[in-house]
Amino acid sequence: MSAKPRVFVARRIPAVGLDLIAPHCAAEVWPDLLPPPASVLRDQVRDCDGLISLLTDRVDDELLAAAPKLRVVSNFAVGVNNIDLAAAARRGVRVGNTPGVLTEATADIAVTLLLAAARRLGESATDARDGRWQTWDPLGWLGQDLVGRTLGIVGMGRIGFATAKRLHHGWGMRVLYTARAPKPAADRDLNATRVDLDELLGESDYVSVHTDLNPETKGLFGAQQFRKMKPTAVFVNTARGPVVDQAALAAALRTGTIFAAGLDVTDPEPLPPDHELFGLPNCVIAPHIASATVHTRNEMARICAENLIAGLTGKPMTSEVRA
Numbered sequence: 001m002s003a004k005p006r007v008f009v010a011r012r013i014p015a016v017g018l019d020l021i022a023p024h025c026a027a028e029v030w031p032d033l034l035p036p037p038a039s040v041l042r043d044q045v046r047d048c049d050g051l052i053s054l055l056t057d058r059v060d061d062e063l064l065a066a067a068p069k070l071r072v073v074s075n076f077a078v079g080v081n082n083i084d085l086a087a088a089a090r091r092g093v094r095v096g097n098t099p100g101v102l103t104e105a106t107a108d109i110a111v112t113l114l115l116a117a118a119r120r121l122g123e124s125a126t127d128a129r130d131g132r133w134q135t136w137d138p139l140g141w142l143g144q145d146l147v148g149r150t151l152g153i154v155g156m157g158r159i160g161f162a163t164a165k166r167l168h169h170g171w172g173m174r175v176l177y178t179a180r181a182p183k184p185a186a187d188r189d190l191n192a193t194r195v196d197l198d199e200l201l202g203e204s205d206y207v208s209v210h211t212d213l214n215p216e217t218k219g220l221f222g223a224q225q226f227r228k229m230k231p232t233a234v235f236v237n238t239a240r241g242p243v244v245d246q247a248a249l250a251a252a253l254r255t256g257t258i259f260a261a262g263l264d265v266t267d268p269e270p271l272p273p274d275h276e277l278f279g280l281p282n283c284v285i286a287p288h289i290a291s292a293t294v295h296t297r298n299e300m301a302r303i304c305a306e307n308l309i310a311g312l313t314g315k316p317m318t319s320e321v322r323a
């Protein structure tokens with residue numbers, strides 16, 4: 001009987017996933033809350049056939065070179081910007097990810113942040129708790145409305161669509177979007193219009209980012225882009241931190257170039273507590289929790305395990321990413 005393939009799981013993931021893996025693989029699970037340092041990860045995968053990685057684990061050519069037996073990297077995320085896909089393809093390593101199952105949870109957080117930023121929830125709740133709630137003030141904590149306003153979706157993929165669907169059908173928002181290709185479902189179901197980024201920035205009251213991180217989208221939002229937005233605009237990012245030039249965002253929030261921002265992702269993560277963005281009352285920051293529901297994380301673990309097993313047995317993955 002041949003030995004089970006060896007697998008390293010770079011963090012504790014929901015039991016649903018580990019239970020699926022156990023009968024097929026000899027799996028070692030990294031027990032700590034914090035990710036294994038790069039050198040430790042390299043040592044751990046040296047003799048492995050498979051790796052379950054997280055978005056905090058860099059899977060680069062150096063790591064792949066150190067793991068000559070590696071056949072599969074199954075990422076516990078939809079985003080794969082932590083993986084050098086070209087290097088994996090060159091070395092014949094298959095890569096899996098977990099799209100679809102986190103769409104709804106992520107769209108919920110995009111809307112949550114949008115509302116929190118528009119209605120100054122972080123700032124007003126902190127003021128209430130810290131004794132700055134003196135009376136019912138006709139001019140206190142005034143925010144922005146949503147009904148009938150314009151929403152700009154940057155990247156009309158699954159999550160962009162789910163976010164726009166909530167805001168179009170729930171608040172009657174007009175939807176503009178950018179995308180590499182037209183999105184007939186968005187045009188038809190959300191009465192959405194595809195525009196270029198400049199038009200979207202100039203017209204939108206809310207701008208929500210849903211692009212993946214790649215060389216084209218890195219730093220997509222800088223001083224110039226914030227200057228094109230309305231002074232009443234709210235900016236939301238649930239995609240990846242490096243899509244935004246954070247110094248430019250902080251300046252735009254500080255000077256009133258835009259009204260507020262809601263971020264689920266930053267660069268770096270975690271964002272240091274003394275970072276300027278944390279000091280700005282018009283910036284709401286969550287610690288990358290968009291997919292953090294019990295059901296969603298269980299589903300991510302299931303797909304991630306299925307991808308791993310399929311990769312190791314030469315079968316089609318539930319979701320495979322190609323360079």
Ligand code: DGY
Binds near residue numbers: 055076291
């Ligand atoms: C992803 O999957 O890419 C999210 O950022 C984390 O759930």
